[in-house]
Amino acid sequence: MNNILEMRNITKAFGGVQALTNVHLEVAEGEIHALMGENGAGKSTLMNILTGVVPMDAGKIVFDKKTYVHPTIRQMEAAGIAFVHQEINVINDLMVYENIFLNREIQNKWHVLEKKRMIRETEELFERLGVKIDPMQMVSELKTSEKQLLEICRSLHANAKLLILDEPTTALSNEEISHLFGILKKMKQEGTSFIFISHKMPEIFEIADRYTVFRNGWFVSSGPISETTPQKMTTDMIGVEYAEKDVYHPRKLGDIVLRLNRLSGHGFSDVDLEVRKGEIVAFTGLAGCGASELMQTMFGVLPIENGFVEVAGKKINGRIYQFMRNRVAMLPSNRKENSVIPDMTILENMQIAEHRLSRKKPVIFRREEEKKYEELKEMLHIKAEDPDAPINSLSGGNQQKVFLAKWLNTDADVLLFDNPTQGVDVGAKAEIYQLILEFAEEGKTVLINTLEIPEIKKVSDRCVVFYEGRVAKVFEHEEIDEKTVMMYSTNAVKAAGGNKNGK
Amino acid sequence: MANNKTNNKSGVNIGKMLMQSWSRYSYVFVLLIILIVYAVTINAGGNNFNSRHITGILSSQNTVIVGTIAIGMALVIITGQIDLSVGSALVLCTGVTILVYNMTNGNVFLMILTALAAGLLCGLINGLLVGLAKMPPFIVTLGTMLIYRSLTLSFVREIDPAYTGSSSSQFSMLSDMASYDFLRMKFGTGSLKIGNIQLPYITFLFVALTIFFIFMMSKTKFGKSIYAVGSNEKTSHLTGISVQWVKVSVFVITGLLVGVASFIQACKIGNVTPASSGTSYEMYAIAAVVLGGVNMAGGRGKILGVFFGALSYTTINLIIVSIPQLSTDIQDTFQGIVLIAVIFIQTVGPVIREKFVELRKRAQNTDK
Numbered sequence: 001m002n003n004i005l006e007m008r009n010i011t012k013a014f015g016g017v018q019a020l021t022n023v024h025l026e027v028a029e030g031e032i033h034a035l036m037g038e039n040g041a042g043k044s045t046l047m048n049i050l051t052g053v054v055p056m057d058a059g060k061i062v063f064d065k066k067t068y069v070h071p072t073i074r075q076m077e078a079a080g081i082a083f084v085h086q087e088i089n090v091i092n093d094l095m096v097y098e099n100i101f102l103n104r105e106i107q108n109k110w111h112v113l114e115k116k117r118m119i120r121e122t123e124e125l126f127e128r129l130g131v132k133i134d135p136m137q138m139v140s141e142l143k144t145s146e147k148q149l150l151e152i153c154r155s156l157h158a159n160a161k162l163l164i165l166d167e168p169t170t171a172l173s174n175e176e177i178s179h180l181f182g183i184l185k186k187m188k189q190e191g192t193s194f195i196f197i198s199h200k201m202p203e204i205f206e207i208a209d210r211y212t213v214f215r216n217g218w219f220v221s222s223g224p225i226s227e228t229t230p231q232k233m234t235t236d237m238i239g240v241e242y243a244e245k246d247v248y249h250p251r252k253l254g255d256i257v258l259r260l261n262r263l264s265g266h267g268f269s270d271v272d273l274e275v276r277k278g279e280i281v282a283f284t285g286l287a288g289c290g291a292s293e294l295m296q297t298m299f300g301v302l303p304i305e306n307g308f309v310e311v312a313g314k315k316i317n318g319r320i321y322q323f324m325r326n327r328v329a330m331l332p333s334n335r336k337e338n339s340v341i342p343d344m345t346i347l348e349n350m351q352i353a354e355h356r357l358s359r360k361k362p363v364i365f366r367r368e369e370e371k372k373y374e375e376l377k378e379m380l381h382i383k384a385e386d387p388d389a390p391i392n393s394l395s396g397g398n399q400q401k402v403f404l405a406k407w408l409n410t411d412a413d414v415l416l417f418d419n420p421t422q423g424v425d426v427g428a429k430a431e432i433y434q435l436i437l438e439f440a441e442e443g444k445t446v447l448i449n450t451l452e453i454p455e456i457k458k459v460s461d462r463c464v465v466f467y468e469g470r471v472a473k474v475f476e477h478e479e480i481d482e483k484t485v486m487m488y489s490t491n492a493v494k495a496a497g498g499n500k501n502g503k
Numbered sequence: 504m505a506n507n508k509t510n511n512k513s514g515v516n517i518g519k520m521l522m523q524s525w526s527r528y529s530y531v532f533v534l535l536i537i538l539i540v541y542a543v544t545i546n547a548g549g550n551n552f553n554s555r556h557i558t559g560i561l562s563s564q565n566t567v568i569v570g571t572i573a574i575g576m577a578l579v580i581i582t583g584q585i586d587l588s589v590g591s592a593l594v595l596c597t598g599v600t601i602l603v604y605n606m607t608n609g610n611v612f613l614m615i616l617t618a619l620a621a622g623l624l625c626g627l628i629n630g631l632l633v634g635l636a637k638m639p640p641f642i643v644t645l646g647t648m649l650i651y652r653s654l655t656l657s658f659v660r661e662i663d664p665a666y667t668g669s670s671s672s673q674f675s676m677l678s679d680m681a682s683y684d685f686l687r688m689k690f691g692t693g694s695l696k697i698g699n700i701q702l703p704y705i706t707f708l709f710v711a712l713t714i715f716f717i718f719m720m721s722k723t724k725f726g727k728s729i730y731a732v733g734s735n736e737k738t739s740h741l742t743g744i745s746v747q748w749v750k751v752s753v754f755v756i757t758g759l760l761v762g763v764a765s766f767i768q769a770c771k772i773g774n775v776t777p778a779s780s781g782t783s784y785e786m787y788a789i790a791a792v793v794l795g796g797v798n799m800a801g802g803r804g805k806i807l808g809v810f811f812g813a814l815s816y817t818t819i820n821l822i823i824v825s826i827p828q829l830s831t832d833i834q835d836t837f838q839g840i841v842l843i844a845v846i847f848i849q850t851v852g853p854v855i856r857e858k859f860v861e862l863r864k865r866a867q868n869t870d871k
């Protein structure tokens with residue numbers, strides 16, 4: 001089979017950080033090629049290079065027998081490469097056929113749109129692919145899965161020869177996934193090639209023909225999917241374990257302070273969990289596995305649909321303020337959007353949550369606040385000079401410490417940390433985890449939601465793995481092992497089991 | 504050589520300090536520049552610029568009435584919203600206030616209570632629709648702007664002139680009440696003489712309100728939550744702040760301030776004409792807020808700035824009035840130009856500064 005795409009010796013650095021080093025990728029005509037790797041492995045950088053969004057430092061791309069060294073977005077689009085992003089990119093206020101023909105509308109010689117012809121062509125396209133959508137429907141009325149199909153059809157209609165699908169199944173149900181896969185197979189037979197990015201092992205083994213694995217910006221392995229196993233692929237992705245100084249040591253835990261009873265909400269269901277005073281519990285799983293939503297529900301951000309949350313023997317149901325009064329705190333993910341108040345100073349950002357709890361005393365006393373600030377600054381090793389400097393004058397890691405301080409300042413006993421090391425450098429990361437251990441030592445109960453399994457291994461007493469909104473497995477500290485956790489969070493366990501049954 | 508170096512350094516420091524104080528207190532500089540222009544035009548006209556002109560600025564209705572409303576407008580804008588209904592609400596509140604005054608035989612206590620209650624109600628309606636029903640503030644207050652004025656217009660014609668105090672579609676305070684002299688002559692238009700300067704009594708009220716709101720915005724937890732909501736609504740919500748009630752409350756406070764302003768209007772002017780009084784006051788209030796350095800995008804701004812902004816705005820008007828060759832019709836053109844110029848400096852200034860910093864960095868790099 002001929003290769004439609006060859007990417008050779010691609011190298012790319014952002015500032016001083018090496019994102020890709022000498023990687024290869026080959027995709028044959030009419031195949032579905034799985035591109036695998038952990039977050040930060042370099043997949044999206046490579047795809048951005050391929051689509052001309054990011055220029056490469058070295059290497060070359062051969063696509064459809066033409067060589068590109070400095071590709072532009074327009075060139076690659078014209079050559080027939082289409083990127084279907086994870087966030088669906090269709091226009092809700094237009095009809096289906098209008099989306100298909102967006103920017104490529106058919107006009108007659110008077111520059112009037114030929115509506116009938118466009119609708120007919122859309123119908124033909126859908127029939128060929130087995131897509132059951134009415135071309136005249138408003139896109140806003142479509143289901144998520146239909147929007148996804150629409151986007152794929154649009155790329156195909158634009159004569160795309162290679163489609164990049166970035167985690168196309170995260171928003172789809174199992175039934176919708178198999179429908180999508182049916183269509184992909186049909187398109188494959190017509191000669192279209194796919195680069196398929198997904199973290200879900202069972203899917204990869206169902207749909208892909210070949211695979212390529214990256215780790216930390218390096219090429220690791222490649223080959224036909226039939227010659228590998230989910231276990232081997234997981235090892236390729238995370239690498240052979242490296243030894244590290246273990247800072248963890250078992251602590252004496254207190255009584256149960258937090259209880260989830262058959263808790264259900266947006267994106268997760270039937271979660272039972274009991275956490276003791278002073279315990280550190282980690283949540284992990286793929287993006288969209290429901291762990292972040294669970295954490296938000298435990299803080300009143302999202303509503304409880306069923307079951308209950310009990311803190312210190314008291315059922316809590318209500319808004320964020322209720323949870324705060326019962327000494328729960330949550331450090332949300334996505335710091336810039338959910339934590340930073342950009343127009344405020346470091347001191348103000350640190351005090352704002354405590355203000356809410358002490359609003360019965362409405363006046364602010366500067367001297368008291370400064371004292372508190374100095375204490376917290378010392379305790380968390382925050383590198384800041386002036387409490388009145390803007391929050392954005394600090395580095396990411398220091399900002400995150402200010403927000404840790406903001407919640408410690410509320411005297412919370414249960415601390416929920418949603419992806420606390422997102423966007424902070426390696427040094428600050430280690431410091432934050434060291435702090436988490438110190439909090440637990442002082443009797444705080446800490447829950448962390450993170451994708452970084454080595455970090456979990458360092459700090460947590462237990463690790464709860466989520467898959468599609470349900471608890472897939474709970475590990476004790478000794479049992480936490482990157483490979484096993486990864487297998488459960490990608491449901492590779494099931495895929496491996498399925499393979500065995502098949503044989 | 505060493506001397507040279509230190510000199511250089513102190514020069515840089517003074518420049519830096521000037522730069523900093525300019526960006527922090529730009530509203531003071533704006534007022535100073537406008538005052539200088541005012542003095543120059545007065546002197547060019549053959550008169551001497553003196554304390555009477557300062558008194559004129561302080562007692563102008565553009566300072567005390569628009570300024571009082573502008574404080575409320577600033578709070579609304581700091582939360583990232585807008586209130587277009589304040590001018591109409593002022594007319595409605597003043598009308599009701601004068602009506603109650605005339606009907607209760609000049610009861611000052613009831614008059615003040617009415618002014619505040621009417622203002623509160625006007626603000627509460629805006630607040631509930633915007634904060635709780637989550638409708639866009641621009642549309643809601645555009646609607647209430649039309650409603651408040653037309654209500655006043657239509658009921659002024661229906662009411663017995665014995666109560667409205669005038670037969671010409673106007674609310675006017677009846678001068679035969681016992682408290683009339685005190686309210687109008689003493690409080691409304693009188694002034695305290697300190698040395699050479701006459702300080703109008705109503706200006707003290709405006710200054711007192713300014714001080715109170717400076718305190719509220721910088722020294723109370725409620726004030727901080729207003730800034731927080733304007734700066735990052737999502738974070739505020741995730742910090743347990745009730746974003747919707749903060750939004751409702753700034754509209755209610757604005758309403759109360761409109762109530763105070765309507766009491767001032769009654770005492771200072773003595774009447775209100777629903778068809779023409781208070782037109783475009785919402786725009787004047789926004790102008791004062793902007794001249795005071797408050798960011799229209801929300802999250803940033805000082806009440807002290809609004810105080811200076813109101814004075815600047817008044818002075819701009821007085822400059823135009825003091826040039827006899829200019830008709831008053833052209834007034835809004837000049838106001839518009841000054842407003843755009845100030846905003847231009849505010850928005851383009853930082854961009855230019857950044858460019859300079861970048862250029863300097865590049866120059867340093869090549870030096871190395």
